[in-house]
Amino acid sequence: MMQTRAKSFVLYAGLLVGIILSMFPFYWLIVMATRTTSDIYRFPPQLWFGSHFLDNITRVLQQINFAGAFFNTLFVASSVTLLVLFFDSLAGFAFAKFDFPGKKVLFIVLLATMMVPSQLSLVPSFVMMASFGWVGTFKALIIPGMVNAFGIFWIRQYAEESIPKELLDAGRMDGCSFFRLYLNVALPILRPAFAFLGAFTFIGAWNDYLWPLIVLTDERKFTLQIALSQLNGIYNTDYAMVIAGTLLAVLPLIILFLFISRQFISDLAAGAVKD
Amino acid sequence: MLREIWKHRVVYAAISPFYLLFGIFGLFPIGFSLYLAFHKWDGIGDMTYNGWGNFRYLVTDNEFWQAVGNTFVIWVYATIPMLFFALIIAFLLYAPFVKMRTLWRVGFFLPNVTSIVAVAIIFGALFANNFGFLNYLLQLLGLPMVQWLNVPWGIQIAISSMVVWRWMGYNAIIYLAGLQSIPHVLYEAAKIDGATGAQAFFRITIPMLRPVILFTVITSTIGGMQLFTEPQVLVGNDGGSGASGMTIVLYLYRESFINNYFGYGAAVGWGMFLIIALFSIINWKLVQGKK
Numbered sequence: 001m002m003q004t005r006a007k008s009f010v011l012y013a014g015l016l017v018g019i020i021l022s023m024f025p026f027y028w029l030i031v032m033a034t035r036t037t038s039d040i041y042r043f044p045p046q047l048w049f050g051s052h053f054l055d056n057i058t059r060v061l062q063q064i065n066f067a068g069a070f071f072n073t074l075f076v077a078s079s080v081t082l083l084v085l086f087f088d089s090l091a092g093f094a095f096a097k098f099d100f101p102g103k104k105v106l107f108i109v110l111l112a113t114m115m116v117p118s119q120l121s122l123v124p125s126f127v128m129m130a131s132f133g134w135v136g137t138f139k140a141l142i143i144p145g146m147v148n149a150f151g152i153f154w155i156r157q158y159a160e161e162s163i164p165k166e167l168l169d170a171g172r173m174d175g176c177s178f179f180r181l182y183l184n185v186a187l188p189i190l191r192p193a194f195a196f197l198g199a200f201t202f203i204g205a206w207n208d209y210l211w212p213l214i215v216l217t218d219e220r221k222f223t224l225q226i227a228l229s230q231l232n233g234i235y236n237t238d239y240a241m242v243i244a245g246t247l248l249a250v251l252p253l254i255i256l257f258l259f260i261s262r263q264f265i266s267d268l269a270a271g272a273v274k275d
Numbered sequence: 276m277l278r279e280i281w282k283h284r285v286v287y288a289a290i291s292p293f294y295l296l297f298g299i300f301g302l303f304p305i306g307f308s309l310y311l312a313f314h315k316w317d318g319i320g321d322m323t324y325n326g327w328g329n330f331r332y333l334v335t336d337n338e339f340w341q342a343v344g345n346t347f348v349i350w351v352y353a354t355i356p357m358l359f360f361a362l363i364i365a366f367l368l369y370a371p372f373v374k375m376r377t378l379w380r381v382g383f384f385l386p387n388v389t390s391i392v393a394v395a396i397i398f399g400a401l402f403a404n405n406f407g408f409l410n411y412l413l414q415l416l417g418l419p420m421v422q423w424l425n426v427p428w429g430i431q432i433a434i435s436s437m438v439v440w441r442w443m444g445y446n447a448i449i450y451l452a453g454l455q456s457i458p459h460v461l462y463e464a465a466k467i468d469g470a471t472g473a474q475a476f477f478r479i480t481i482p483m484l485r486p487v488i489l490f491t492v493i494t495s496t497i498g499g500m501q502l503f504t505e506p507q508v509l510v511g512n513d514g515g516s517g518a519s520g521m522t523i524v525l526y527l528y529r530e531s532f533i534n535n536y537f538g539y540g541a542a543v544g545w546g547m548f549l550i551i552a553l554f555s556i557i558n559w560k561l562v563q564g565k566k
Contacts, residue, residue, distance in 0.1 A: 004372070014367050018360070019382045022444060025397045026385070028408060032400060043406045044414070091290040100283040101276065106290065113297055117551055119501060119524050120544045121304030123531045124311060127318070128304060144300040147293045178285040207390040209504045210524075214532055225392045229508050232396050242396065250393045257388045261381045269452030273487060 033244040040239050056244035063235060066245065068220060069227035070252075076141050076223060077205035083146035084201045085194055091147070092155025093186045097168060098178075114149045119210075126214055140215040141223075145205065151197050154271065158193035159186065196267035199260050206253055224249045311541035318537050329542035338518070339543065342526040343550065345431065345519055350499035352435035357443050358491060364443070365450035380451070383444030394437050395508035399424070402433040427519030430510055434520055437505045442498070446491050453487030454480070489562045496558050500551045503528065523547045 032040050035050040060066050094100075095107055125144070126135075134140040163186055171181050209225045216222055222230070228249050231242050257264070280287070312329055316322040333339055368379055386394070401408045402423040410420040423429035457480065465475045506520035512529050514521025521529075527547060531540030 007370075008372055011367050011370050011373060014363065015373070015379060018364050018367075019379065022383050022386055022440070025394075025401065025440065028401065029393075029397050040400070041406050044411050045406060045408055087292045091293055094286045094289040098283070098286045100286050101279050106294070110293065113301060116301065116305065117497070117501060117548060119503075119527060120548050121301070121308050122527065122544065123537050123540045124304035124307035125300065126532070127307070127311075127537070128300075130318075144296065147296050149293065149297075152290075152293060178289065182289075203388055207392075209390070209392055210528070214528075225390055228390075228392050228396070232392075232399075232508060233511075239400075243400065246393045246396045250389050253388055253390070254385065257385070258381070261384065262377055265377075265380050265384055265448055269448050272449045272490060273452045273456050 029243065029247055029250075032240065033247040035240055037238055037240040040243070052240065053244065056240045057248065059238065059241040060231075060245040060248060063238075063241065064227055064231055064245070065220065065222075066227065066248065069222050069224045070249075072138075072221060073206055073223040073225075076138055077202050079138075079142045080145045080205040081198050081202045083142070084148060084151055085198055087147035088151030088197065089155050089186070089190055089194070090182060091152045093159050093163075093182055093190070094178075095152065095156045096159035097163060097165075097186075110149050110152060114153075122210075122214070129215055135215050136217040136221060138221065141205075141208075141212060148201075151201065154197055155190065155193055157271075159190060162193075163189050192263075195260065195263055196271075199256075199264050200268075203253060203257070308541045308544055311538050312545055314538045316537045317535045319535075322538070325538060329539050330545075332539070333542050333546050338521070339523075339526060339546065341518060342514075342521045342523050345514070346500060346502060346522045349431050349435050349438070349502060349522065350496070352431060353438035353442075354492075354495045354499060357439045358446060358488075358495065360439070361443050361446035361491070362450055364447035365454055368447070368451050369454045380444075380448060383447055385444070386441045387445045389441070391437070391441070391504040392508050394441055395505050398433055398437050398440075399509055402429070402436075424510065425516050427515075427517040430506075430515045430520045433509060434502070434505045437509075438499070438502070442495070446495070449487060449491055450484070453484050457483045485562070489559070492558050492562050493555055496555055497551060500547070500554065523550070 031047065031049055033056060034053040035046055036052050036055075039046050039050060039052075095103065129135050129140045132139075134143075167185050168181055171185050176184065207225060208223070209229070212223050212226050213229070216226055228245060231245050235242055311322075313325060313327070314322040315325045315328070364383060367373065368376060373379070403410070404422045404424055405420075407423065409423065413420055421429055423433055461479050461483070462475055465479060470478070501524055502522045503524040506514060506522055506525050507528070509515070510520040512525070512533055514525060523543070524547070527540055527543045530536045530543055
């Protein structure tokens, strides 16, 4: 009994230290967002919340087109997510439940594409975008990202286990086309798999930095991450404002994540261990 | 055969968007980047054929090799503590009497959802030279303050700690899933055979966990070699003091898009590709072969 208690004490102490380290930067971010810049530069640092949050936020909204950047990001991330869900599920369903010549080879090719690092083709991709006239437009962000190998792989795994063959056969007897089978049989069953793939894609698109930094030239088209990095470079002296902007930019994603976290984390873990 | 293919035309149509898109935005640029790597081009004027010139320059380019070295150092500083702490957290969370497991997991995972740009800005404040929180802690402990962002090793530690902070929880969740997938009967059998806890750990847990550890080592390697946003936002396009934050991808970015050496940038990309491939294979062998 005594031993278990000592054990559980060590265990909780360890977890507590870990969670404090994990959470402290968030706390620090919020504290600084509520302080003035001169407070932030003061030493020793102020460890408790101040009362300047609204001033700082107001300056963020005045200095940069924060609302614009927010909606740009929302638009790009949502478009990418919807397109990925559609194209990946269509292909994943086809790979899981249909036999066709060359299926094996095509799937191996698909898996192999995941090994190619994207930075390798950074320069040519930019040159291509320039020649298409897509530089500075959302097309450059959305179209190359609208279908991906990981999602197809993920949906295929899920579809293989969860869509009963009998249901598809019954649908075929009734004369359903491929697309009807996808729409009426596969889609409702695949819904839980959509939640993870959708969240995963959305978070990735929301946080994307290198590619938007290269192709977005017009300030009105900047996504949040680009606007934020500009803010950090130009307005370094108004540190409280930069930090408040940072807080505003991470908050929506954190709230979204907290809503879906439970399912998201277990799906992620299951996917990684299954491989 | 052709009739078979025609019969399945709708299914091919369903999978075709991926191959089409990969052909245009994946395969073609790779071919193009090989072509570019043998040319000199600033993006505006004419391309001129340069033979192996770019690659010959690459192997003697001190800045490139410094970037490779920096990337490795940052990778080592980040990966070893990250995976070690992740394993410990996973073990703690795996204990049968731990309560509110979901809450802990969410707490540890949250940094991973945060954008790297935001992380770099927050860590910039934590590591700030004169007013940062870390220096406050050092002072509390009676230690001398460090000009973190003015000394090369300070910059490298700041970048590594961002990686550790962002990915520790992620890896812990993966390890936890691995631990949970080990069948309980193995431990029961070991207990009946009189094995101690340590024996069970080294003979059952670690071997059963090997594929998962391999997965995390490979993904951390690939991720570590592609580090860009952390140094770029923290210390800028030149890599900060002594260019110690200049990573391979940051160098690729600067040569290509700041200096407009498109041809050379493509060659740097191929150099990076070779290094990642080589490094992944070495890692694979090391972790796999430790039987």
